[in-house]
Amino acid sequence: MDHGPNQRSVAARTVRVALVMAVAFVVFGASFGVLAVGAGASVAQACAMSLLVFTGASQMSAVSVIASGGSVASALGGATLLAARNAVYGLALAPEVRGGPLRRAIGAQWVIDETTALVTSEADPASRRTVFWTAAPILYAAWNLGTLLGALAGGAIDPHRFGLDAAFPVMFTAMLAPHLRTRAGRRAALFGGITTVALAPFIPVGLPILVAAFGMLFGLSADGGES
Amino acid sequence: MTWTLVLVLAAIAFGFKVMGAVVIGQRTMPVVLERCLLLIPAALLTGLITKDTFTNGQALTLDARALGLAVAVVATWRRLPFIVVIVLGVGSTALLRTLA
Numbered sequence: 243m244d245h246g247p248n249q250r251s252v253a254a255r256t257v258r259v260a261l262v263m264a265v266a267f268v269v270f271g272a273s274f275g276v277l278a279v280g281a282g283a284s285v286a287q288a289c290a291m292s293l294l295v296f297t298g299a300s301q302m303s304a305v306s307v308i309a310s311g312g313s314v315a316s317a318l319g320g321a322t323l324l325a326a327r328n329a330v331y332g333l334a335l336a337p338e339v340r341g342g343p344l345r346r347a348i349g350a351q352w353v354i355d356e357t358t359a360l361v362t363s364e365a366d367p368a369s370r371r372t373v374f375w376t377a378a379p380i381l382y383a384a385w386n387l388g389t390l391l392g393a394l395a396g397g398a399i400d401p402h403r404f405g406l407d408a409a410f411p412v413m414f415t416a417m418l419a420p421h422l423r424t425r426a427g428r429r430a431a432l433f434g435g436i437t438t439v440a441l442a443p444f445i446p447v448g449l450p451i452l453v454a455a456f457g458m459l460f461g462l463s464a465d466g467g468e469s
Numbered sequence: 470m471t472w473t474l475v476l477v478l479a480a481i482a483f484g485f486k487v488m489g490a491v492v493i494g495q496r497t498m499p500v501v502l503e504r505c506l507l508l509i510p511a512a513l514l515t516g517l518i519t520k521d522t523f524t525n526g527q528a529l530t531l532d533a534r535a536l537g538l539a540v541a542v543v544a545t546w547r548r549l550p551f552i553v554v555i556v557l558g559v560g561s562t563a564l565l566r567t568l569a
Contacts, residue, residue, distance in 0.1 A: 262552045283470035290472075294479035304478055305470070314474045318481070325482040327513065332489020334506050339490040350486040355517060362510040405562030408537035411521040412558030414514050415541040416551050421511035426504075434512030435519045442524045451520060457512025458505045 246366040253376045256360070260377040263356060264384035266409040271388020273406075274301055276396060278389075281309035285393040292389035296382065297354050300324040303447065323448030330455050331358040337367065338374040352378035359417040430461030533569070537562035 271292060278288035283305070295301050300321040307317035332339070332353045338361060339349035357378050364370045421427040434454035441450040498506075522538045523529055541558035549557070 259551050262555060266555070278470065281470050283475075287470055287472065287475050291475050291478070294475070295482045297482050300478065300482055304474060308470050308474070314471060314477075317474055318478060321478050322481050325478075325485050328482065329485040329489035329493075330509055330513070332486050332491070333494045334509055336490050336494025340495065346491050347487070350490045351483060353486045353490050355513075358510060359514060362507070403563070403566065405533065405537060405559045405564075405566060408522070408534040408562035409555065409559050411518045411534065411538050412541040412555055414518045414521070415538065415558070416545050416554040418511070418514045418518065419545050421514065426508055427511040430508040430511040431515040435515030438516035439519045439523050439529065442520065443527050443529060447526055451513065451516045454512050454516030455509055457516075458508035461508040461511065462501075462505060 246368045249368055249372045252364075252369045252372045256373045256376040257380070259360070260380040263377075263413060264380050266406070266413060267356075267381050267384035268388035268391070269406050269409070270298060271385040271390075272392030272395065274298065274305065275389040275392020275394070277302065277309065277392075278305045279393050279396060281305045283393075285390070288393040289386065289390055292386050295325075296351055296385065297325055297328055298385070299355075299448075320446065320448055323446060323452070326448070327355075327451055327455070328353050330452075331355070334358060335361055335374065338371050349374070349378075352382055354381075356381060356413070356417075359414065363417060363420040426461040428461075429463070430457040433457030433460040533562045533565040536565050 274292065275285075275288050278291065278301075279285065283291070291301055291304075303324055304317040304321040307320060308314075332350065335349075335353050335358060339346055339353065341349070352374070357374060360377050361370050361374045364373050418431065422431060434457040437457065438450045438454045441453055445453075518538065522534045523531065537558040540561040541554050544554040544557050
């Protein structure tokens with residue numbers, strides 16, 4: 243039947259990686275909780291947002307707009323732009339999100355930056371499924387636990403001081419490595435990295451990262467080169 | 470902060486996810502499109518890295534995060550384990566902030 247990697251060892255390895263990421267998720271979830279309550283949300287609202295929205299950048303952006311006095315409409319605008327990339331990730335993760343309606347709904351809810359990065363660094367389809375369904379619930383639990391703790395704690399945590407705002411780019415760097423093995427991957431990566439910074443000052447927050455996705459076309463032109 | 474914001478944003482965010490993962494994604498796709506999709510993470514990850522390191526809203530910034538990123542790049546290149554990469558990257562950022 244299946245001659246691919248042993249799924250039990252893939253799951254064990256995934257648990258180890260996901261637990262490390264979960265620490266960052268708890269801390270960032272907590273800083274979201276702190277910010278949300280500071281912006282006038284109740285603990286229930288902060289927790290509902292993490293449970294139902296579950297996409298950190300959108301949540302942070304919505305809360306920061308409200309905190310600086312923006313309207314609900316403007317908070318939704320930026321958050322919507324940031325949420326749009328999950329549709330692109332969803333395309334890449336569609337094979338993992340198959341099953342009955344409930345399984346598809348839960349799987350879709352867990353399509354975010356980090357699950358996409360973890361899953362797409364695996365080549366074999368069975369391993370991709372294992373990684374998704376192992377890592378996603380751990381990260382989801384961590385994000386929501388963090389939010390609850392942060393919302394309850396208020397302003398006692400300063401993520402900045404501990405360098406935790408660097409945790410995401412650092413994490414993404416480690417996840418990027420497998421994608422740089424092909425020339426196409428390297429070209430797509432180069433396009434994505436430069437575009438995002440070059441456009442940041444000129445277009446609304448959330449849009450540059452969507453433009454970066456077009457790096458895939460830039461990468462295609464280099465196809466055929468496997469080294 | 471209102472329940473309207475929470476619930477509308479939840480609907481929008483979930484809508485995007487379902488649109489990609491279920492509505493569009495679960496049809497058979499042309500080979501070229503599949504090759505494109507495989508390259509998306511490379512482009513998006515570097516986009517997220519540079520965004521999270523060198524921008525603050527719409528402003529370009531160069532701060533302690535850049536050191537953390539540089540350390541992480543070297544650590545990844547040296548094939549150090551995931552946790553070590555994270556600890557070194559975050560630790561060097563915190564250290565620079567403490568010293569500065």
